[in-house]
Amino acid sequence: MSRIYIFFALILLAAIAAGMVRILRGPTAADRMMVAQLFGTCGVAILLLLAKGLDNMVLLDIALVFSLLAALATMTFVRRTWQGNDGEGADGYPS
């Protein structure tokens, strides 16, 4: 019975792997960073399903950490990396 949860987690992992294409393609830095956000939500869902499928409730704590830290990465990106640069080099549109 627990195999069906693993199957769902597999589908979500495939969704993440597909979303990774956006890191390579995304024209602006924010497009790349959005994938980290996708990881936040999808990763939490995968961990919850694995927690049910593997019957290991410790994984819920990892899901909590995932959700908070993906948001932390996005916020650092907005505050420290993207803001205040005048559109040159690593940020914005690559040359």
Place this chain on the structure above:
Amino acid sequence: MDILHNAGMFFIILGLPFFLSGTVGLLRFPDIFTRLHALTKADNVGLGLIIFGLALQSDSWLMVARLFLIWLLVLIASSASCHLVARCAMQKKIQPWSRP
């Protein structure tokens, strides 16, 4: 018990297409803002449905509370970071794509 289990399974299955469409939107939509739309909304609804399904199947109230806490945190985190990214994109004067 069995009914709850099946209902939970139903909601989990219902949640998966939302995640998939979030990814599809992330890949297909033309600019930052529309991609943010896809990512924030679809993924949150998908996660909400999965968490609701798992909560129906869980056997203790503590687990339900924990799942609900996770959902709340993800909701706050993703809507705040979505707003920050959009705001920063506006400040950098990135023009939203519009239909020609």
Place this chain on the structure above:
Amino acid sequence: MPEDTRIFNFCSFADLGRRMPLRFFLFSLVWFVLTGYDGAGWIIGFPAVLLAACLSLLLSPSPGISISLVGACRFIPFFLRQSTLSGIDVMRRALSPRPVINPGLVSYSTFLPEGAARVFFVNTISLLPGTLSADLHDNRVTVHTIDRDQPIWANMQNLELHIAVLLRVSSVKEKK
């Protein structure tokens, strides 16, 4: 508001006596949910909860909101229904053979007071169908919409009223 009045506010003991127990209770609840019925965990949990309550008071001394129960009972179903609709809406747009989108920017001025109510409003916009809060200047919210044909204005007003009832904002009638 000048800086020193805020510190004064923080030090006024009547306020502190009212807010500290509430926050302490909330953080204890979070700790309980995270750790379960483990009694020994409170050896670490009690100082952590105390620290969290003090830090939260330092960071935001007065949120200045009071949630009305009736408002919450009306807001939660509204929010759940609307966010589900928004998910379905995005799914429909993303999965159709050609993405059906017609995005644009809409400017909206809100009557919600500065602070928690407005922040809550801006964050909730992003989870509603077809709208995404893109900028906030004073009381002007720039909203990015995915479809300009949707009744954005009416949706926003609806949400605003719900939040005003939820957070007991008094100036609802001035605008109407």
Place this chain on the structure above:
Amino acid sequence: MTLIMLFDILLVATLLWLAWRLLATEDIFKAVVLFISFGLLMALAWVRMRAPDVALAEAALGAGLTGPLFLSALRRMERIRKEERRVDTDEDRDDDVKAGNKRKETI
């Protein structure tokens, strides 16, 4: 049983692909984002290796600490590079002025 193996294979393949792209890419910012994703996926891999504690540490360190540190460092690097460029031009100007003075002296 095969299902969970499929999950593992997909996980490992994505991890390897990420690591390859991370090392091969030219753009530093892209590499940092790939690194954050790598950290999160690595946490999933640790979960599959039945080490949830290591997974917790990996998620906290890999994605939560190192990622933002890299992002901050990127900003600082950018600023330093700009300042260096300015300093260089200043030095050039100084050199020019010195050269001019020398020329004057010789004259």
